[in-house]
Each structure stands twice: as structure tokens, then as C-alpha cells.
Amino acid sequence: MTGRIAAFPARGRRMETVDQQHLAWIARSFGRPDYLPLQPADVSLLSQVGEPVSKYPGTHLFKEGEEATSAYLIQTGEIDLYRIADGRRRVVARVGRGAVLGDMAMFGGGTYISSAQAVDNVRAFRLHRDRLIPELAKHPAVCMRWLVAGLRQLEETQRRVLQLMHKTVLAQVADLLVEESKDTGRVQLSQATIGTLLGASRQTVNEALARLRELKIVETGYRSIEVTDPETLHEVAAERIS
């Protein structure tokens, strides 16, 4: 069910430039893994038009204004997508596994409209414009996957618009905590980072956390927030409690 190139041994003339594990990653990562599984042939297409890249925290996949020659499919790690406006860094979105970056600029044929910087150790797959586009037309499954990945990001961003317009920072912080603590019950981010993610100041985030602490919903520490009462946190995120 994963992209097993081994299933096509007869066609594997030469050793892949990309190892199997990478291909399996791609198959799992792209858009919604549960939706419309990629066929081995599709995966191998991807392997031919790009190559895996690794990035250390703080390094860039691409920067605003550069010629858009590639798009990236994120396999692991998180990326900040940001732009510089009045000499200031504005985080547009933080994205993770399964997201596709730089595709807008790539299809449009211009330059990247935002910068992409690794937050974690990031593994990604770089897809070259010139090699990709002709192939894409021949592999509808890949194209549909891509489409779904894009639509997800759109949905995410629309939710963000609503939040920004009408929710208080307290609710936004609560919402972020709900999202980020889902698995571990803990969030490992500095308050300043949370601030930039939400477009709020560090101080205000601190204040919101103080409020949540007061309500016995979270406990805060150095670069770490422990969620002790997810139920109530939900309520706060929905602004039914303040």
C-alpha cells in the first residue's frame, strides 16, 4: 500500500538515485495520505523529478524574491512561511508534514512570494519545475494529491482569517494549545514564538497564559506549557469562557 518500488522490479533497471525509504515517505506525506493512495508508478515519477533535501533549524528552503525553480514536499519537521514587511518578519503560516511549498510561485512562473525557513530538522523533497510540469500532466493521481494538499492549506488559512478577525488573543492562544498539545499534552514553544505565530506580542501571550494558569487549565515552565485540563481549554478556545 505504500509506494513500493520493489513491486516493479522488472522496470527498476538501475539503482534509484533516491532510496526506497524516501519513496515510502513521499507516498505517506503528500496531502492526505488516507485519501487517494498514490500508485507505485506515481511515486516513482516523483522520485525522478526531484531529490530529497535535509535542512537544519534556521536554514532556508527558499527566500522571498528568488526565482521559483522548485516546489517542496515536506516529509518531516516544521516550516515557517514568512514575509518581510516594513523590515519585520511576518509569519504567514507554520506548516508540517504533507504540506507543499512554493508551488504557487512555481506554477505562476515568477519568484517566491514568501520565505520558507526550517524550524526543526526538516526533511523535504525538492521537485524541479522544468522536470515536474510536463510529467504532472501524465499522472493525474499525483496532480489530485497536490490539489488536495493545496486545498487543505487553503482551509487552514481561511480558519486563520476568521480567528484573526474576531477572536481575542486568549482564545487564539487556547486554540493553538489545543492543536499543538493533542498528542503529548504539552507544547514546547517559547512564548515569543507563539506570539509570532499568532501575530500577537510576547507580552500579550504571556498575559493570556497567566489567565489560563489562573483558571488551572495549564502549567507553564521554561519553553514548555503543560495542558492539564483540555476540556476547559476547548471552552476557552470557543470563547465560551474567559
Place this chain on the structure above:
Amino acid sequence: MTGRIAAFPARGRRMETVDQQHLAWIARSFGRPDYLPLQPADVSLLSQVGEPVSKYPGTHLFKEGEEATSAYLIQTGEIDLYRIADGRRRVVARVGRGAVLGDMAMFGGGTYISSAQAVDNVRAFRLHRDRLIPELAKHPAVCMRWLVAGLRQLEETQRRVLQLMHKTVLAQVADLLVEESKDTGRVQLSQATIGTLLGASRQTVNEALARLRELKIVETGYRSIEVTDPETLHEVAAERIS
């Protein structure tokens, strides 16, 4: 096998259910018309999985929470995409020609996550989920067009996020005026409408317009704003003047 277009006369057995003009519209409307032209076969595919619909101002294409059975391609007119939160209407986006609506929900298989209401007289093309999806996989060009349409909307929405986070209402109003007045030099919207589009109150919009009037950049009237100094308006939108 209905809806063959004139380019395929030999195979055109019987009269179209969808007239030619509609097909031409589709070809022009979908995503970026200048990019990756649709082939006649692709257009005819679209004609087979959907049908044209017309909507009067104020009527809905679909509503939040309804089962997502179709997506819509807008041919002419403008649509407000909105959601209801705390009993209040929140406009997520206003979209026009070439936009595709309801696709997220359709691919995801759930219910629509927002409502779509016609602002103008709207002509759109309704595409049925069940008939579309199997076909889509066979027509990569259509799929890529769709992809491009989605990415455009994503870009638009990301710009909106930046505006909301860091721009003053004055700059946002200026920006909207720049966009909307491009062709005619005039904007025919009530101040209240501008308010909901920007997520601001009517009063604040009025105040911003008063400021612009004071700067001799616009003249305001009943449901109408005349831009007299587009140059300076640009400057204000970029927050270089306030």
C-alpha cells in the same frame, strides 16, 4: 456522452444539453485562463459532469453544513463566502470569475464549511461530485487548472492574513479601493459592505474614508466612492502615508 462541442462535429450525434457559449466560458474562466489552455476534450468533460446555474443577488449556491455534493466554478459575478460565528455573519472572502468553490468539502467528502451567497447576478457551473471525481483522474489538464485556481485563492487568503495582522484599517480600506477602482476609478459599495469585507465596523470605515477625503484622494457619495488620486492612494495602502 452529451455535450460534444462543435470542434468534434463528426462525433456530435445530438444537440448539446449545454450550449457552446457555456463551454467557451468554462475554458476562459477556470483558474488562470492564460495558463495551460484547456483542450476541447477537457472542456467537454466538464460539460458532462455538471450544468450551468444562475443565481440572483442574495441567493445561495450552498450553505454551511449542507452535504457537499457539488463544487462550483464561477463564470461571472461575485460571491461572498461566509460563515456564521456567534450568531454573526463573518465574510471569509469575496471571490469572482475563475474561482472554484466548495471543492474542499467536496474532496473531503463532508459538508460545506462555509456558505456561498451571490452578490451580483451570478453565473456558475455546478460540478457533481460523483460524476466529477472519476473523470478528473483521466483529465490531467483539468486537474492542473483546478490546482492553479486553488493556489490563487490560497495566495489571496495569505495576503489577507498579513493585512489583518499588521495593517491599519485605513491602509486596508485604501488597498480595497485600489483593487476595486482599477477599471472604473470608482467603487460602488456601501460603507457597511466594505466593513464586512474587511472585518471592520462601518464607523471605522467611515472614519478612514473621511481621512482619505481630507487628503483629497477620494470623493464620497451615496453608495459610491470616486478615486481622484490613485497615486497617493497606493502610498496610503502601503502605509507610507497616514
Place this chain on the structure above:
DNA sequence: CGAGAACTGTCGTCGAGGTGACGATCGCAG
């Protein structure tokens, strides 16, 4: 283990913008 960097916690101040209110205008239907 010690110093500097990064982070947290908390003030006071200030501007932007939401809300409610009210009168003045405009445009349309009768």
C-alpha cells in the same frame, strides 16, 4: 562553575478600533 544568552513575569502607557446612539441625507415607491 560562572557568565552571557534566552526566556518568563509584570508594569504603565497609549493608540486603534468596536459599540451604541443620534441626526442628516439620499433614493425609491406610492
Place this chain on the structure above:
DNA sequence: CTGCGATCGTCACCTCGACGACAGTTCTCG
């Protein structure tokens, strides 16, 4: 012409959150 609903122009009031400042805490690395 007249009345009514929609729209505009402006007020006073108040809340939210940005910003600067600074002390205290935790990490990290030589």
C-alpha cells in the same frame, strides 16, 4: 410630493492589545 428604509457622518465611551522597561529565572557552553 411624501414617507420610509437605507445610508452617511460623527459623537462619547470602553476594551484589547502593542510597546517599552525591567527584574527574575533557566539554559548553555566555555
